[in-house]
Amino acid sequence: MPFSFLESLKTTIITAPFSGGQSKSGVEDGPKYLLRFGLQAQLKELGWETFIDEPLKGKNFEDLKDDSTDVFENCKHPKIVGEATKLIYESVKLAIFNNTLPLTIGGDHSIAIGTVAGSFTKYPNAGLIWVDAHADINTPKTTISGNLHGCPVSFLMGLDSEFYPPELQWVPKVLKPNKIVYIGLRDVDPMERKFLQNLGIVAFSMYHIDKFGINKVIEMALEAIDPNNENCPIHLSYDVDAIDPQFVPATGTPVHGGLTLREGLFIGERLAETGKLIALDIVECNPSLGVNEVHIIDTIAAGAAIARCAMGETVL
Ligand SMILES: [Mn+2]
Numbered sequence: 001m002p003f004s005f006l007e008s009l010k011t012t013i014i015t016a017p018f019s020g021g022q023s024k025s026g027v028e029d030g031p032k033y034l035l036r037f038g039l040q041a042q043l044k045e046l047g048w049e050t051f052i053d054e055p056l057k058g059k060n061f062e063d064l065k066d067d068s069t070d071v072f073e074n075c076k077h078p079k080i081v082g083e084a085t086k087l088i089y090e091s092v093k094l095a096i097f098n099n100t101l102p103l104t105i106g107g108d109h110s111i112a113i114g115t116v117a118g119s120f121t122k123y124p125n126a127g128l129i130w131v132d133a134h135a136d137i138n139t140p141k142t143t144i145s146g147n148l149h150g151c152p153v154s155f156l157m158g159l160d161s162e163f164y165p166p167e168l169q170w171v172p173k174v175l176k177p178n179k180i181v182y183i184g185l186r187d188v189d190p191m192e193r194k195f196l197q198n199l200g201i202v203a204f205s206m207y208h209i210d211k212f213g214i215n216k217v218i219e220m221a222l223e224a225i226d227p228n229n230e231n232c233p234i235h236l237s238y239d240v241d242a243i244d245p246q247f248v249p250a251t252g253t254p255v256h257g258g259l260t261l262r263e264g265l266f267i268g269e270r271l272a273e274t275g276k277l278i279a280l281d282i283v284e285c286n287p288s289l290g291v292n293e294v295h296i297i298d299t300i301a302a303g304a305a306i307a308r309c310a311m312g313e314t315v316l
Pocket of ligand 1: 109133
């Protein structure tokens with residue numbers, strides 16, 4: 001039964017045009033490009049009734065991005081990240097309590113602080129599938145770059161919480177280490193690797209995908225977040241940089257040796273098939289990092305295709 005946690009196929013497309021979790025501009029244009037590409041019409045075509053919410057509308061976070069005033073220890077932009085993610089959190093909560101599936105389109109991955117906090121408020125036993133080249137589990141204490149898009153998982157877990165900037169202390173610690181699983185990792189900082197090991201977090205790197213194949217990896221991932229078959233709902237947080245830059249070039253932190261486009265889409269298709277999806281994020285499409293028009297189109301088309309696959313598109 002597809003989307004068994006919904007009464008009917010309704011989705012709220014939540015735009016999250018936010019770039020404050022990292023230093024490159026352009027990722028705030030991701031939602032605009034995805035919508036211009038026809039994402040809403042494509043979802044309607046799949047049978048979804050669609051609503052749009054723009055929680056950051058009227059907020060000019062781009063102009064507020066300031067590396068000299070908005071800092072806390074080594075963290076960049078905690079004020080705007082705190083404010084933007086809180087607005088996204090409220091929007092996701094509203095969408096999910098209204099029995100719609102929140103599809104949040106970013107924006108950089110810091111926005112997942114808000115999306116996961118929102119979805120887990122309704123479904124505290126949910127599992128989080130984090131598809132990404134990176135683990136995004138640095139803390140304000142361990143981050144080298146200071147970019148908060150590399151920290152959302154730690155905030156959701158409350159790791160090193162005594163070092164949090166005041167503006168991010170609102171984040172509810174909803175995520176337990178046994179309720180997240182990673183797919184696609186290939187660039188993990190030494191301190192992040194320690195967190196994964198010490199907390200016993202299940203993570204499938206590109207090595208595991210090569211070794212077992214993507215289907216088996218997803219089976220193991222599903223089992224890891226729901227070992228006793230308790231029909232746990234699934235939040236999928238999908239960073240497009242999980243897919244190899246040859247298919248998805250216009251993204252902020254590309255790493256070679258990633259998923260093929262088909263493997264990337266299969267994750268969406270397979271999760272849709274479980275019927276357990278309750279929330280979806282598509283992040284880190286940055287049109288301004290395309291060297292040419294083809295790069296931009298490939299990246300946006302891949303982002304939209306991931307959303308469609310995860311929301312029920314099948315070939316046959
Ligand atoms: Mn990420």
